[in-house]
Amino acid sequence: MPARIDIVEGDITSLPVDAIVNAANEALAPGGGVCGAIHRKAGPELAAACASSAAAPPARPRCAGFRLPARHVIHAVGPVWGGGERGEGKLLADCYRNALNLAAETGLKSIAFPAISTGIYGFPADRAAFIAARTVRETLRQRPGIERVVFCCFGRESYELHEAALAATAPQD
Ligand code: ADP
Numbered sequence: 001m002p003a004r005i006d007i008v009e010g011d012i013t014s015l016p017v018d019a020i021v022n023a024a025n026e027a028l029a030p031g032g033g034v035c036g037a038i039h040r041k042a043g044p045e046l047a048a049a050c051a052s053s054a055a056a057p058p059a060r061p062r063c064a065g066f067r068l069p070a071r072h073v074i075h076a077v078g079p080v081w082g083g084g085e086r087g088e089g090k091l092l093a094d095c096y097r098n099a100l101n102l103a104a105e106t107g108l109k110s111i112a113f114p115a116i117s118t119g120i121y122g123f124p125a126d127r128a129a130f131i132a133a134r135t136v137r138e139t140l141r142q143r144p145g146i147e148r149v150v151f152c153c154f155g156r157e158s159y160e161l162h163e164a165a166l167a168a169t170a171p172q173d
Contacts, residue, residue: 003140004148005133005166008112009159012152013041016069018108019062020152021099023116024075028054034114034154038073042066046073062102072108074099078117081124089131092117096135104143112150115158126161133165 012020012034023034028050030039039046042065049063053075063073076099079091095116103111113132117123129151136149151166153159 001147003143003146005136005140005151006148007151007153007159007162007166009153009156011037011154012112012114013037013068013070015112015150015152017110017112017148017150018070019072019074019099019103019111020065020068020070021095021111021113021116022073022075023114023119023121024050024077026077028075033119038068042068042073050075062106070112072106074102074111076116078121079123081117081122084127088117088123089127092123092128092131093135096132097139100136100139100143100146100149104145107145109146110148110150111146112152114152114154115162118158125158126165129158129161129165130168133162133169137169137171 022038025031030036030047045066046063065071065073076095078095079088081088115128118125118128140146151162153162
């Protein structure tokens, strides 16, 4: 059965999925935005786990969810928007692809994404939603183990952008 792709509006820290993806920074430090919210809800154990990962970085960092309802946190460092000529689109696609591949390799079935890079990192939200939708659709075709992907949108505008992006990337048949 093909995976379900859902869009929800709200706080990613409340979602009881196998993994939520964190829009992390390179230091894997708590910081602001969605990352700060995830760390506040998970508790200090998450920052401690991140600190040891940052000291000896695995290729694709992943932690337990600690006090979150999600079982795991996958940390993805999105690109800082610099005008679009610095490979930002590919880097953003890599975040979605790598997180899904890691989830699939770990046997996880449900995964929720925030709109990576569209806050403090300044990536235009409409382009980012399109890249997210296209990359998730492409990757899911190769990853039948994943049953559900959630785009967790912070606000109505982001929700509508993801809805439009999913419609624009829907398979034709
Ligand atoms: P980045 O540094 O990658 O831009 P931000 O955390 O600043 O990351 O923003 C990424 C997106 O996450 C933005 O669209 C922001 O509105 C959204 N966001 C902020 N808090 C939450 C939250 N608690 N749940 C889901 N999304 C959130």
